[in-house]
Amino acid sequence: xxxxxxxxxxxxxxxxxxxxxxxxxxxxxxxxxxxxxxxxxxxxxxxxxxxxxxxxxxxxxxxxxxxxxxxxxxxxxxxxxxxxxxxxxxxxxxxxxxxxxxxxxxxxxxxxxxxxxxxxxxxxxxxxxxxxxxxxxxxxxxxxxxxxxxxxxxxxxxxxxxxxxxxxxxxxxxxxxxxxxxxxxxxxxxxxxxxxxxxxxxxxxxxxxxxxxxxxxxxxxxxxxxxxxxxxxxxxxxxxxxxxxxxxxxxxxxxxxxxxxxxxxxxxxxxxxxxxxxxxxxxxxxxxxxxxxxxxxxxxxxxxxxxxxxxxxxxxxxxxxxxxxxxxxxxxxxxxxxxxxxxxxxxxxxxxxxxxxxxxxxxxxxxxxxxxxxxxxxxxxxxxxxxxxxxxxxxxxxxxxxxxxxxxxxxxxxxxxxxxxxxxxxxxxxxxxxxxxxxxxxxxxxxxxxxxxxxxxxxxxxxxxxxxxxxxxxxxxxxxxxxxxxxxxxxxxxxxxxxxxxxxxxxxxxxxxxxxxxxxxxxxxxxxxxxxxxxxxxxxxxxxxxxxxxxxxxxxxxxxxxxxxxxxxxxxxxxxxxxxxxxxxxxxxx
Numbered sequence: 288x289x290x291x292x293x294x295x296x297x298x299x300x301x302x303x304x305x306x307x308x309x310x311x312x313x314x315x316x317x318x319x320x321x322x323x324x325x326x327x328x329x330x331x332x333x334x335x336x337x338x339x340x341x342x343x344x345x346x347x348x349x350x351x352x353x354x355x356x357x358x359x360x361x362x363x364x365x366x367x368x369x370x371x372x373x374x375x376x377x378x379x380x381x382x383x384x385x386x387x388x389x390x391x392x393x394x395x396x397x398x399x400x401x402x403x404x405x406x407x408x409x410x411x412x413x414x415x416x417x418x419x420x421x422x423x424x425x426x427x428x429x430x431x432x433x434x435x436x437x438x439x440x441x442x443x444x445x446x447x448x449x450x451x452x453x454x455x456x457x458x459x460x461x462x463x464x465x466x467x468x469x470x471x472x473x474x475x476x477x478x479x480x481x482x483x484x485x486x487x488x489x490x491x492x493x494x495x496x497x498x499x500x501x502x503x504x505x506x507x508x509x510x511x512x513x514x515x516x517x518x519x520x521x522x523x524x525x526x527x528x529x530x531x532x533x534x535x536x537x538x539x540x541x542x543x544x545x546x547x548x549x550x551x552x553x554x555x556x557x558x559x560x561x562x563x564x565x566x567x568x569x570x571x572x573x574x575x576x577x578x579x580x581x582x583x584x585x586x587x588x589x590x591x592x593x594x595x596x597x598x599x600x601x602x603x604x605x606x607x608x609x610x611x612x613x614x615x616x617x618x619x620x621x622x623x624x625x626x627x628x629x630x631x632x633x634x635x636x637x638x639x640x641x642x643x644x645x646x647x648x649x650x651x652x653x654x655x656x657x658x659x660x661x662x663x664x665x666x667x668x669x670x671x672x673x674x675x676x677x678x679x680x681x682x683x684x685x686x687x688x689x690x691x692x693x694x695x696x697x698x699x700x701x702x703x704x705x706x707x708x709x710x711x712x713x714x715x716x717x718x719x720x721x722x723x724x725x726x727x728x729x730x731x732x733x734x735x736x737x738x739x740x741x742x743x744x745x746x747x748x749x750x751x752x753x754x755x756x757x758x759x760x761x762x763x764x765x766x767x768x769x770x771x772x773x774x775x776x777x778x779x780x781x782x783x784x785x786x787x788x789x790x791x792x793x794x795x796x797x798x799x800x801x802x803x804x805x806x807x808x809x810x811x812x813x814x815x816x817x818x819x820x821x822x823x824x825x826x827x828x829x830x831x832x833x834x835x836x837x838x839x840x841x842x843x844x845x846x847x848x849x850x851x852x853x854x855x856x857x858x859x860x861x862x863x864x865x866x867x868x869x870x871x872x873x874x875x876x877x
Contacts, residue, residue, distance in 0.1 A: 325395065325397075325476065326358040327357075327358070327360060327361040327397065328358060328359075329364065329365065329476075329479060329549040329550055330357075330360065330364045330365070330550075331365055331547075332544060333544045333552040333553065334542065334543045334544075335542040336541060337524075337539070337540045337542055338537040338540075339537060339538060340528070340533065340534065340536055340537050341530045341533030341534070341538060342528070342530055342531060342534065342567065343524075343529070343564070343565055344529055344563070344566050344874055345521055345529070345562075345563055346562040347519075347560055347561060347562040348519075348520045348524050348561055348563070349518065349521070349557040349560050350518050350520055350542065350554060350556055350557060351554070351555050351557055352518050353514055353552060354482075354483035354486055354503040354510075354514050354550055355482075355483070355514035355551040356482060356483075356514075356550055357479070357549065358551075359476040359478050359479075360476060360479055361472070361473055361475070362383055362475045362476065362477065364549065365479070365549045366383045366385045366386070366472070367383075368383050368384070368472040369384075369468060370382075370466070370468050371458070373460070377433050377462050377463070378404070378460055378461070379461045379465070380458065381458070381459045381461065381468070382456060382457075382458055383456060383458075383475075383477075384455070384456050385454075385455055386455070387455060388454065388455050389548075390453045390480055390481045391452050391453075392448055392479070393446060393447045393448060393477070394420075394445065394446045394457070394459065394475065394476070394477055395444060395445035395475070395476050395477075395478070396444040396461075396474055396475050396476070397475075398463075400463055400464065400465065401444055401461055401465065401474060401475065402425075402435035402444060402461060403437070403441075403444065403459065404421070404422045404462055405420065405422065405459070406418055406420040406421075406446060406448075406457055406458070407419065407458040408452050408457060409454050409455050409458075411455075414458045419449075419452050420441070420446045420449075421438060422438055422441075435462055479550075481502065481548045482502040483503050483546040483549070483550030483551075484501055484502040484546065484547050484548045485498075485499070485547035486498065486499040486544065486546050488520070489543050490520075490523060490524070490527065490541070490543075491540055496523040497520075502548070517557065531566035531568040531872040532568045535565065564876055565594075565596075565597075565874070565876070565877060566872055566873070567872065567875065568870070568871070569592070569871040569872070569873060571869065571871060576867050576868060576869035577589065577867070577869070578865055578866070578867050578868075581860040581862065581863055581865070582863055583616070583863050584616035584619040584620075584665075584860055584861050584862065584863070585859070585860060586619075586858065587857075587858050588813075588856070589856040590854075591853060591871065592851065592853055593845050593853060593854060594875075596877050597852055597875040597877070598845075599843060599875060599876045600812060600854050600874070601837050601842045601874045602834060602835060602836040603812050603834075603871065604832065604871075604874070605810075605832075605833050605856075605869065605870055605872070606831065606832060606833070606869050607808060607824055607830065607833055607867070608826050608827060608866065608867045609826035609865060609866035609867055610864070611807045611808075611864040611866070612862055613798050613799075614663075614796050614797060614798060615658070615796070615805045616665060616796050616861045616862070617655040617795050617796075617797070617805070618654050618794060619794075619809075619860060619861035621757070622757035622758070622764075622765070624755050624757060624758065624792075625638045625757055625758035625789050628782065628787065628789070629787075636755040638756040638789055639753050639755045640756065640769070641671075641751060642745055642752050643750070644747050644749070644772065645771060646747075647745060647746055647747070647770060647771060647772045648745050648754070648768065648791075649695050649742045649743060649744040649745070649768050649776065650742065650743050650767050650791030650793050651684075651693070651741075651743075651765060652743065652791075653740070653762075653764075653765055655734075655795040655797070656734075657799055657800060657803040658734050658797035658798065658799060658805075659799060659801070659803075660734060660797045661681075661728070661734055661796070661797040662731045662732075662797050663727040663795075663796035663797075664679050664703065664725075664726045664743050664794070664795060664796065665723050665724065665793070665794040665796060666723070666745065666754065666793055666794075667721040667722065667724075667755065668708060668721065668745075668754055669711075669752065670709060670710045670711075670750055670751070671710055671750060672710045674709050674710040674749075674750050675707075675747060675750030675751055675752045676707050676708070676747070677705065677706050677708065677724075677745060677747050677752055678702065678703050678704065678705040678706065678726060678746050679703045679726040679743050680701065680702050680744040681702070681728075681741040682696055682698055682741060682744055683695075683697055683698070683699050683741060683742070685697075692739075693739050694768070694776065695742045695744070695776045698744075699741055701741070702728070702729075703726035703728050704729070705748055706724050708722075708724070708750075710750070721755055723794070725796065731797070731798070734797070736800060740795070756789050756790065756791065756792065758788055759789075759790055760788065764788055764789060764790025765792075765793055766784075766785055766791075767779050767784070767789075767790060805823075806824055807825055807860060807861050807864070808858060808859065808861075808862075808866065809822060809824070809858075810824060810835050810858055810859075811857045811859075812835050812837075812843055812854055812857075813854070813855040813856075814845060814855075815844065815845075816844060817841060817843050817844070818843070819836065822834070826866050826867075830867075830869065842875075842876060854873070856871065
């Protein structure tokens with residue numbers, strides 16, 4: 288049988304003032320002479336797992352950080368605990384190592400079977416001779432158990448210090464049947480009255496992405512009354528993701544909040560403001576690029592395959608490289624052939640003019656006002672059997688008698704080189720379809736800003752040609768005048784005139800004014816129901832960045848066929864050149 292030892296009278300400590308800043312639960316317990324009911328929610332770190340793929344484009348990512356006072360902190364969360372041999376049966380001596388100096392106001396146990404007898408603080412070189420707390424007495428009963436009476440205002444399972452103690456370690460003597468150190472570290476807690484301080488946020492143990500020096504004071508310096516604040520992690524996450532060539536599978540990033548002083552720490556994602564898109568690099572070929580050869584102005588379309596998870600396209604970016612000439616064709620596309628007229632419809636065209644040496648026509652282009660010099664004119668003509676020879680003249684503008692739009696004036700001296708057209712050859716399988724022909728001028732013709740563009744007269748030197756007219760819809764048509772080669776000029780019948788939306792199909796080739804540059808390329812993204820159009824770009828040797836972005840709230844839905852999702856990248860060129868497209872990245876939502 289073990290010896291019965293009477294510890295009564297072993298404590299002569301007087302009751303001293305207990306700091307009224309102590310936790311309400313402890314104060315209430317003291318008044319009611321009962322053990323405090325506390326939440327051991329004080330921790331020194333809090334981790335939030337965030338699932339994102341490396342291909343994510345993080346547009347907005349905010350978290351809510353909370354750093355408030357805690358009721359108490361379990362030893363398991365704030366300290367390293369180890370046992371030390373004790374000389375008395377039933378007595379357990381624990382060394383509690385906080386790892387740094389902590390301010391401690393009380394020690395308690397959530398297990399009523401644990402009785403606190405004595406606590407000594409660390410002085411820097413050893414544990415103090417004088418304890419900071421000793422129970423009023425401890426009695427060994429006949430059954431071998433020990434009953435501890437706490438020194439008022441404490442009780443056996445919690446010990447309130449006469450005054451707060453700042454220490455790095457504590458030596459605690461307990462009477463308990465529990466000998467498992469892990470279980471004891473979970474059952475014992477400390478009241479740490481200091482506010483959380485010196486906060487840091489890190490992602491995957493990386494450098495801090497947020498710091499708060501000093502203590503947190505709720506209701507001040509951006510913290511609300513509950514010691515919460517919003518922290519923007521957009522840039523931090525975007526630096527870890529934003530990889531278009533990465534897989535679309537989620538990774539788990541660990542966002543960890545730490546506080547030098549344990550407290551009630553919280554860390555949550557603000558789902559209401561979270562905005563994440565996803566990047567996809569489009570594979571264009573073995574070398575990662577695609578060459579687009581334009582023999583003349585025109586359009587080419589690249590179909591971009593998308594991931595099955597893509598719900599909408601928000602943007603497409605790419606690099607375009609190449610060497611382009613200074614001349615621009617305006618407009619690079621159209622005007623479209625007139626296919627309807629007076630109730631009649633014909634896909635090959637419903638209106639055309641036949642021109643020969645005795646019958647001429649002139650047209651005034653309405654597009655091309657940003658050109659500073661005119662070097663050529665392009666016209667879609669086809670020759671009758673036997674072929675033809677054609678040139679164009681530039682005519683000035685004469686004031687209209689009625690005071691309306693200008694009419695053709697005298698020649699300006701601009702005369703192109705003649706162009707020979709072959710007629711249809713049935714044996715060779717050619718049908719004499721429209722061909723856009725270039726009529727180049729020996730010298731560039733200056734164009735004055737703000738003045739109407741010159742009239743372009745089509746002069747047939749030999750044979751006959753046909754010119755299919757265009758339909759302009761909502762755009763004003765290029766006005767036409769007919770007459771003999773030397774004039775005078777008259778309007779076309781109303782059925783074929785501007786009133787019917789019919790006009791001449793013509794393109795001007797020239798150099799842009801220095802103050803009004805014209806991009807040689809334009810890009811658009813086209814889906815089944817919506818398109819983002821006309822982002823201009825000038826290629827460079829190293830590659831110019833092109834970004835085609837949808838207006839907010841107007842993302843483009845992909846085209847779906849046979850379970851595959853695609854979207855079209857349309858490239859329009861106003862020059863004859865070969866350009867290379869690479870690093871095509873699609874930004875989409877899921």
